[in-house]
Amino acid sequence: MKAILRLTLVPLAIAFAFIACKSDDPETPHDPELPENTIDSKDAFPALIFSQPVDLLQAPGDSSRFYVVEQGGVVKVFSNVENVSSSSTFLDIKSKVRSGGERGLLGLAFHPDFKTNGYFFVNYTSGTPLKTVIARYKATSTTQADPASEAVLFTFDQPFDNHNGGSLQFGKDGYLYMATGDGGSGGDPRNNAQNLKSHLGKILRVDVNGTAKGNYSIPADNPFLAGTTGNLPEIYAYGLRNPWRISFDSGTGKLFAGDVGQNEREEIDIITKGGNYGWRIKEGIDCYNPSSNCNAQGLIDPVHDYSQKDGDRSITGGYVYRGTAIPSLTGKYIYGDYISGRIWALELDGDARKSNTLIMEGKGNISSFGQDIKGEVYYLNYGEGKVMKVVNGNLN
Numbered sequence: 001m002k003a004i005l006r007l008t009l010v011p012l013a014i015a016f017a018f019i020a021c022k023s024d025d026p027e028t029p030h031d032p033e034l035p036e037n038t039i040d041s042k043d044a045f046p047a048l049i050f051s052q053p054v055d056l057l058q059a060p061g062d063s064s065r066f067y068v069v070e071q072g073g074v075v076k077v078f079s080n081v082e083n084v085s086s087s088s089t090f091l092d093i094k095s096k097v098r099s100g101g102e103r104g105l106l107g108l109a110f111h112p113d114f115k116t117n118g119y120f121f122v123n124y125t126s127g128t129p130l131k132t133v134i135a136r137y138k139a140t141s142t143t144q145a146d147p148a149s150e151a152v153l154f155t156f157d158q159p160f161d162n163h164n165g166g167s168l169q170f171g172k173d174g175y176l177y178m179a180t181g182d183g184g185s186g187g188d189p190r191n192n193a194q195n196l197k198s199h200l201g202k203i204l205r206v207d208v209n210g211t212a213k214g215n216y217s218i219p220a221d222n223p224f225l226a227g228t229t230g231n232l233p234e235i236y237a238y239g240l241r242n243p244w245r246i247s248f249d250s251g252t253g254k255l256f257a258g259d260v261g262q263n264e265r266e267e268i269d270i271i272t273k274g275g276n277y278g279w280r281i282k283e284g285i286d287c288y289n290p291s292s293n294c295n296a297q298g299l300i301d302p303v304h305d306y307s308q309k310d311g312d313r314s315i316t317g318g319y320v321y322r323g324t325a326i327p328s329l330t331g332k333y334i335y336g337d338y339i340s341g342r343i344w345a346l347e348l349d350g351d352a353r354k355s356n357t358l359i360m361e362g363k364g365n366i367s368s369f370g371q372d373i374k375g376e377v378y379y380l381n382y383g384e385g386k387v388m389k390v391v392n393g394n395l396n
Helices: none
Strands: 004-006 017-019 039-043 053-057 063-071 074-079 088-092 107-108 119-126 131-141 144-157 166-168 174-178 203-208 236-238 243-248 256-257 265-271 304-307 315-320 333-337 342-350 352-360 365-369 377-381 386-392
Touching: 004 119, 053 107, 053 377, 063 107, 074 107, 107 174, 131 243, 166 243, 174 243, 243 365, 256 315, 265 315, 265 333, 304 352, 315 365, 315 377, 333 365
Parallel strands: 053 365, 088 144, 107 166, 243 315
Antiparallel strands: 004 017, 039 386, 053 063, 063 074, 074 088, 107 119, 119 131, 131 144, 166 174, 174 203, 203 236, 243 256, 256 265, 265 304, 315 333, 333 342, 342 352, 365 377, 377 386
16 A cells, blocks of 8 residues: 655645655656756845745736735735835735645735726635635735725635645636635545535636626636536536646636646646546546546546656646746746746647656745746745746856
8 A cells, every 4th residue: 555645844735635655657758858057047036035925926017016925814015126125015814814734825816907996806714614715805005905805705615624726817808717626635535526516626717897696796608607406606617636826828818727636646737618627536647536447538638747756746837938038938838846846848739738848956845936917937935935036047
């Protein structure tokens, strides 16, 4: 029997539940590496250190500042200049947030019309018993939010402490997309990811400009709107284990998800409306429950997955590079692994994998990626509390 070990090497087992030893996997391709020093990273804001950072973003149309989400329940804001000396508190909801392990304030998204209405949305865990809260807040300025302005969209119970997902993104359709984990423990014991009556193990999508369900409405083309009685109309896609970071490609509009594996494989999915991404029937390209001869009919395979055998054991989803500073990365999906500290560039041909190139190693516990308005890509080093920028190594 494989030994199942709890992650204890770092304070956050974020997006990661169980590790198991395994033998070599001949199905994993040997991917190329870029020439030495071609791609690297640098400390984007050397004077700043954050407490357990888990998300990084800019507000729509405003490249002058960044926002960092701290897991404990605080959002920091600071000027987008390399010599910035300090950050300030944009939002403090520590009193509402239950954090620790994989719990906490886990995601933030600005309303597309934030400049006009001041709205933004957060995803956090709270209470005993544990629940996920999706809520809207209002900013009084670009550097200060009103912590008393909370309007809860909806909540749902978390049966275990881990696998809370947390990523929030607005699509070009103006709808809010939310990534949720399967509820935790190991192996999805309640089969939440395949259950269309559960919020867990899903990509959810709502219209935050509507009020039919209180503080939101259901988009008219959501796939389960007119489905079987009891199926949740908020569901956009399902069959996910713990999608730790979703993002839209600003060029093509494709929705990417990095989904953390159980004890064998990590995967990247291109999310489509109504899609079933297989968990817990499959883990990546392999059968999981049952362990062989599983019924894969109707399931969507990942566009790329990789074995955990080399120490890559907790994928952190990233962004498609649309900047100008590193032409060799244009159109490639930049993602990493929280445990190994490796970063890759995935190139697609349509919706199929073309290549997957290792571009950096030893970059610490990568808790999240971020992208500025210009399309440049950043990542967060969770343990060091630093914002790192992906750069051309030859020029760094």
